[in-house]
Ligand SMILES: Nc1ncnc2c1ncn2[C@@H]1O[C@H](COP(=O)(O)OP(=O)(O)OP(=O)(O)O)[C@@H](O)[C@H]1O
């Protein structure tokens with residue numbers, strides 16, 4: 092049975108949550124491609140989607156219960172943000188007065204040369220770090236003065252990361268890495284395990300559950316990171332060079348996956364990339380140079396092909 096067929100059966104018989112729609116395209120990509128991702132899947136976990144137990148449970152699992160939103164306000168807002176790194180006596184301003192508003196449902200692509208401050212910006216957008224000067228608002232809340240535990244709380248509720256270095260914990264096995272964000276959210280362990288199995292099935296890594304990151308290929312690590320980023324069903328997905336260092340096929344898979352999350356699930360996706368194939372999905376492109384925003388380009392659906 093192909094992954095598409097499994098998902099199709101599952102969709103018609105079991106009325107799963109919206110997440111399946113965004114994954115369908117990915118599955119058809121796998122099934123149509125001559126690759127072995129997901130081929131070993133028994134599909135057992137797919138038969139029981141832990142994200143679709145009940146409406147109230149799926150709201151709980153997304154962490155969205157604690158968040159109320161004013162739709163007119165930007166989801167993320169940076170006002171005159173500076174990030175200054177201190178190395179002994181030397182200071183380096185990696186971000187210099189960034190002003191940026193990001194709205195719900197955007198697909199924002201950040202472009203810029205190496206060292207221009209893209210990852211530094213992503214760390215701030217993802218509440219992994221706070222600015223040296225200026226203000227970062229997430230969901231209208233000023234997070235600039237938050238301590239690490241407050242940042243961790245808001246990250247856990249709001250943000251899924253697919254980062255350059257994968258940020259998989261080296262001592263944790265595949266399944267444990269995916270469980271981690273749910274443990275932070277104090278998800279029931281039985282449900283968390285079901286969700287982890289389900290997501291690992293989706294990314295075709297059921298047979299690598301017990302591998303350590305050092306026992307996975309680059310593309311497999313990236314897929315673990317994707318499974319983990321979706322574990323708590325967050326409204327914002329941040330990806331730093333998600334297709335960098337990957338073969339074309341895995342790169343395309345990740346690209347389609349991100350597009351699906353945006354297009355079908357309405358997630359806010361923010362991506363740093365050099366990959367022009369990803370730029371075609373952008374609603375806006377932010378160009379960064381030497382820690383400053385050089386320009387912001389608004390894109391419509393008809394424009395992207397020109398870039399190819
Ligand atoms: N922890 C740090 N301490 C000191 N300087 C840093 C630190 N992190 C980053 N920098 C410097 O800040 C600048 C921006 O780094 P950043 O990682 O944001 O660049 P980038 O645009 O993501 O580059 P790349 O495309 O190579 O990933 C660089 O000059 C870098 O050397």
Ligand SMILES: [Mg+2]
Pocket residue numbers: 209210211255331
């Ligand atoms: Mg970087």
